[in-house]
Amino acid sequence: MDKLPVEILTSILDLLAPREKVQLQxxxxxFFDIARDNNQWRLHCYEQSWAAKQASRRAARAETLVSDAASLTTLGQDSLRDLIEPSIQEDHEEAGVSWxxxxxxxxxxxxxxxxEHVDWYSEYIARQGPVxxxxxxxxxxxGGKGKQECAYEVKGMGLLKDWSSARQNKIVAPLEDGSVCIWDLNHAHCASSQAKKGSILGRSEPGILTTNLSGRRESAPSKTALEFINLGEGVSVDSLRQRAYLAIGNVLNEVDLNTLRxxxxxxxxxxxxALSQETDYSVPLTLATTLSLxxxxxxLSAVEEEEAISSRCEQVSISAPELGIFAHPDSPLLQLQPNGQPPTRIRSPEPSEKGANYAPLFQPGPLSILHPPAPHVNTILLAGRFPSILCYDRRFFPRLQKTVHSGGRICGLASVPGPRFPVFSDSVYPESHSVVACGDYNGRGSLxxxxxxxAEHNTPPDRTxxxxxxxxxxxxxxxxxxxxxxxxxxxIVFSDAEGNIxxxxRDGRSEVRRWNINTSQPQIHFGGRQERSGEEPRGLWPSQSPGSHExxxxxxxxxxxxxxxxxxxxxxxRIGRLKFSIPAEYQKEEEEDDDDTFMHAEVDEATREEMRHRQREDWEREQYGDYMRRALExxxxxxxxxxxxxLG
Structure with missing residues (x-):
């Protein structure tokens, strides 16, 4: 087989099922290189898609109607069944279609x-593999003496990306006690590194996010300044600078992830x-308050900016050509303001200041900010409880460029395809992107x-x-x-208020798959420990059990x-990891079964496959039972x- 040309081997492998190609690797x-052919796995993804099934049904229906249109009275029982159920002939139709x-x-x-590079082998696993x-x-x-430990609630989520070959990604999140916690999310393939996934790597001192660092005492401190909004968009991570931006009430904290301070x-x-998320280009952070953007x-921090400006003003002569004053040629050129004062800070000033550089919102309730991928580096999109998406240009901020009417209330924005990391110098960016928004319209979900x-040439010059x-x-x-x-x-992936994912x-119409986080029993926690309440009510009339409405x-x-x-x-x-693989406890059982079979050498491959199939059926039966129980409840x-x- 190894001596055959690649073209012949590819034709032979095309007759195999996806599961057989995985074993052949x-x-x-x-055989690994041939079985991982990207075009082959893209074809498998298409054959399992809704579009392929619809095309097969239309082809089967058309051929059945054409062949049997001459004399419907002479049709037999089998032909009538094929006419009523044309999907039976799908496999025969696909077999007659050329590669x-x-x-x-x-x-x-x-x-x-x-x-855009797509690994269709991973794509097929994400579409068809177990979850x-x-x-x-x-x-x-x-806990105190005789008391159990009290678990802290996680008040947000961000991802610290590692663009090196090590791929040591981390999860960053604030806790309810005002501390910052970091979890391990490495992409290593070795068993020891995989076992560490989901473990805590570090945690800051409690209360660092709620402490007033300005040193000024507020006459009437706001209660909301110490509370989490708890909407999910209050965490933003800058992977390049190793910084995290965490919003608590009206306070924005910038945390150094190396020192957790x-x-x-x-x-x-x-x-x-809302805070803007990380993009494939470096731009300032955009934040939305109740009434402003x-x-x-x-x-530079505020103190660092003021110190840098003052030091430059002391060491470097301010450039004023009209007065015959020029700056040193080796120093940065600083321009005087119209009032003759030194340059001010580059950040947005306080809204209370005169001439503040912020965009007021005519309706409260912003919920999501999007910085689209390159080449739209100057665009800022804002959505929320108001019925339109607001478009801004960073170069002409705070002027509102355009509004796009939605009619619904939008909770989240995302770009499709998403930002690419890392970015290379020869990267080719598409002319257009798709922006997907999620929310509700008249009580129903809206995608x-x-x-x-x-922008085209005939558009206004201040719009890109x-x-x-x-x-x-x-x-x-x-x-x-x-x-x-x-x-x-x-x-496109989205979640709803019933726990579904x-x-x-990318057309927003064809559903690929779905998953409910409340029916994923048993749920395995970090370290393989299975948490399942033995007192969980299973009757018809009792209310739903705790934890089943997440x-x-x-x-x-x-x-x-x-x-x-x-x-x-x-x-x-809390934070969960949704993976496209068999749960850990079933993998462990399979490994134990394989080891026992290998040691005794009495069970053949067919018996092992039957054992795996029986375990899989038990797991699916248990999932189906939990699903039906919750539906009846x-x-x-x-x-x-x-x-x-x-009854009033």
Whole structure:
């Protein structure tokens, strides 16, 4: 077999099923390369998609109608069945289609942009592989004498990316006691590193986020200044500078992740509701308060800026050519202000200052800020409880450039495809991006797509990008409000208020798969410890058990492949890792079964496969039972609610 040409081997491997191709990868390096062919796995992704199934059904229906249109009276029982159920002939139709036709259909279905690299093997696993959920290590406070430890709630989530070959990513989050915690999220393949995933790497002193570093006593301190808004958009991480920006009430804390100390603290007159996330280019942070949109330039803290400006003014002559004064040629050129004073800070001043450089909001309730990927480096998009998306240009800030009407209340914004890391000098950026928004419209979930493209020549000179509405899915997205959205591979992922996490194609219509975090039993916690209450009620009429009504307030794709392709889930109290693999306890059971079989050499491969299949069936049966139990409990709650409604 190894001596055959690659073309012949590829044709032979095309007849194998995806599971058989996975097993073939362990035979040799040559078979590994052939079995990992990207075009082959893209074809497998297409064949399992909704578009391929619809095309197959249409082809089967058309051929059946044409062949049997002459005489319907002579049709037999089998032909009538085929006419009523044309999907039976799908496999026969696919078998008669050539590889070239299938490849062309897959190319037309592929929604990846030009220059975007997609690992279709990892994409197939994310689309068709098993899903498991595990919770990272929960920080806790030591209990007193005879008392148990008290677990702290996690008040947000951010991802610190490592762009080196080590891929030592980390999770950053604030805790309810005002401290900052960091978890391990490495992408290593070795067993020892994988076992450390989800463990706590470091934790700061408590209260550093709620301490007033200005040294000034407030006459009437606001209560909200010490409280978390708890909306999910109050954490932003700068991976290049190793800094995290954490918003608590009206206070923005800048934390050095190497020392876990607050290096800068900025207070605003209103509560902070949203922070911009990391992009593939370096720009100042944008934050939205209750009634304003502001730019926070974190390149220098306020004290550092004032010291730098004063030191430059003392050592360097201010350049004023009209007065015959010139700066030193080796020093930076500093220009006087119109009033003759030295240069001021580059950050946005306080809103209370005269001539403040901030954008006022006519309606309160901002919830999400988006900095689109390159080349839209000057664009800022803001959405929230108001019915429009606001578009700003950083060069002409705070002037409002454009508003795009939505009609719904938007909770989250994301760009599709997402930012690429790392960015190379020869990177080719597409002319247009898709901006996806999630929220609700008249009580139902709303998934909206917008087209963001570079401005044309006939547009105003102060506008670099145009945002136009493209598609709004307000029928099949969800029956409840959508809470968070992101770009996950070649798919769009979003969460709703019922605990569902759904994946759709980039068109926003075709659903790929779904997962509910409340039905993922058993849920494995850090260290393989299984937490399952033995007193969990299973009757029809009792109310739902604690922990069965969690929702994903924020979802965050990690952007990895294979073992690194995970989805971080924040429920408002803890963080979970949604992985595309079999749960750890079942893997362990399979390994033990394999070891025992190998030692005794009495059970053949068919018996081992039967054992794995039986374990898989038991797991799926248990999941189905939990799902039906929760469905019946919800129905019972609805019956009681409707009955009590008439009793006042």
């Amino acid at each position: 362990s035979v040799s390096k040559k 070239g036709e299938r490849a062309r259909a897959a190319t037309e279905w592929d929604t990846s942009t030009e220059g 498991s959920l595990s919770w990272i290590e929960q920080p806790s406070a030591p 607050v290096v800068s603290q900025q207070r605003y007159p209103w509560s902070i509701f 502001q730019i926070y330039d974190s390149r 909206e797509l917008y087209n963001l493209k570079s 990008s145009n945002l136009d509405s493209e598609y709004k899915n307000r029928q099949s997205a969800a029956s409840s409000r959508l809470l968070s959205v992101g770009s996950h591979g070649t798919r 759904k994946w759709t194609e 929702v994903a307030r924020k979802i965050l794709p990690t952007g990895g492949n294979l073992t690194g392709d995970e989805l971080l889930v924040w429920t408002g109290e 919800r129905q019972a709650d609805e019956v009681r609610w409707m009955g009590n409604r008439g």
